[in-house]
Amino acid sequence: NAGVTQTPKFQVLKTGQSMTLQCAQDMNHNSMYWYRQDPGMGLRLIYYSASEGTTDKGEVPNGYNVSRLNKREFSLRLESAAPSQTSVYFCASSDRGRLSTNEKLFFGSGTQLSVL
Amino acid sequence: QKEVEQNSGPLSVPEGAIASLNCTYSDRVSQSFFWYRQYSGKSPELIMSIYSNGDKEDGRFTAQLNKASQYVSLLIRDSQPSDSATYLCAVSNSGYSTLTFGKGTMLLVSP
Numbered sequence: 070n071a072g073v074t075q076t077p078k079f080q081v082l083k084t085g086q087s088m089t090l091q092c093a094q095d096m097n098h099n100s101m102y103w104y105r106q107d108p109g110m111g112l113r114l115i116y117y118s119a120s121e122g123t124t125d126k127g128e129v130p131n132g133y134n135v136s137r138l139n140k141r142e143f144s145l146r147l148e149s150a151a152p153s154q155t156s157v158y159f160c161a162s163s164d165r166g167r168l169s170t171n172e173k174l175f176f177g178s179g180t181q182l183s184v185l
Numbered sequence: 186q187k188e189v190e191q192n193s194g195p196l197s198v199p200e201g202a203i204a205s206l207n208c209t210y211s212d213r214v215s216q217s218f219f220w221y222r223q224y225s226g227k228s229p230e231l232i233m234s235i236y237s238n239g240d241k242e243d244g245r246f247t248a249q250l251n252k253a254s255q256y257v258s259l260l261i262r263d264s265q266p267s268d269s270a271t272y273l274c275a276v277s278n279s280g281y282s283t284l285t286f287g288k289g290t291m292l293l294v295s296p
Contacts, residue, residue, distance in 0.1 A: 100282070109193070111288035112229070112273065119282050127283065159228055168217055168277045168284055176228035 071095055075160050075177035082150045082184045090145040090180050092160030100166030101143035102174065103127075103135060105156040112159065118143055119166045150184045157181050187212045189276050191287035199295055204261040206290050208274030211255070217277035218250055218257045219284065224270045233259060264294045 073094045082088055094101065102117040104127075114127030118137040132154060134146045143162075147154060160177040168174075188211040198204045206220075217236050221229035235241045235248040235257070247260040257276075261268055274287040 102283070104286075109288060111189075112286040114283055114285075117283055128285075166282045168219075168281045173219070173231040173234070174221075174229075174284065176230070178228055 073160055073162055073175050073177035075158075075180050078178065078180060080180060080182050082147075082182065084151060084184060086150050087146065087148050088150065089147075090158055090160075090182075091142070092144065092177060093142045094160075094162040094175070095141065096162060096164075096175065097140070098162040098164050098175070099140070100163045101137065102161040102163075103133075103143070103145045104159045104161065105129065105154075106159060106179075107156050115145065115158075150182075152184045155182060155184045187215075187276070187278060187285045189274055189285050189287035191272075191274050191290045193288060194291040195293045196290055197293045197295065198264050200264060200266060202264050202294075204264045204268065204292055204294070206259040206261075206272050206274075206292065208257045208259075208287055209255055210257070210274075210276045210285075212276065212278070212285075213252075213255065214279060215276045217281060218248070219275040219277075220246075220248060220257075220259045221273040221275060221286075222270045223273060223289065229273055261292075264292075266294045266296050268292060269294045 103115040104112045116135040158180045161174040220233040223229040233248040249258045271289040273289045275284040
């Protein structure tokens with residue numbers, strides 16, 4: 070059981086280049102999330118998808134787009150990368166998106182992105 | 186802007202001691218509170234959740250919640266070197282569909 074799988078694990082981009090981070094979960098979860106983690110800044114929510122077919126902005130959505138391709142897959146796209154987007158990106162999923170009970174976030178292993 | 190505040194640390198404790206990690210939050214309507222542990226270079230993993238005022242114990246871990254003071258804490262008893270990690274406090278937002286994370290407290294347990 071792979072859980073949440075992110076690709077790639079590492080990526081170096083030049084300013085202005087575009088790329089897509091891929092995320093897939095095999096737990097039949099309804100909700101999926103993209104976070105970024107910067108030193109001293111903690112985890113910040115970029116976008117989330119409460120269910121297949123829906124997406125919503127989080128705390129720091131500027132410069133990003135997302136696609137909930139199907140129930141399993143949730144991709145994050147940087148259209149024109151900037152040095153400020155250098156970060157570690159985590160994808161996560163949860164069963165029903167009702168984080169009021171014992172439901173928890175399952176995280177992928179992360180993507181370390183550097184924009185030069 | 187909802188805020189979750191944690192002391193960044195590092196908090197250094199000797200092996201066998203009690204480690205006390207603290208968190209305050211700004212949104213009075215928050216109802217669900219979580220502690221995630223993150224080892225260096227790894228992804229976060231949930232270790233405790235708490236929803237009601239008071240204490241909740243799970244093995245060596247105790248979460249404490251005081252909604253009136255908007256304060257959550259995590260106690261780790263009999264700390265082990267393997268507990269050395271960053272501990273992230275997280276608070277559910279209205280609708281319970283997302284979490285706001287604190288910046289984390291680094292814990293160092295020395296043998």
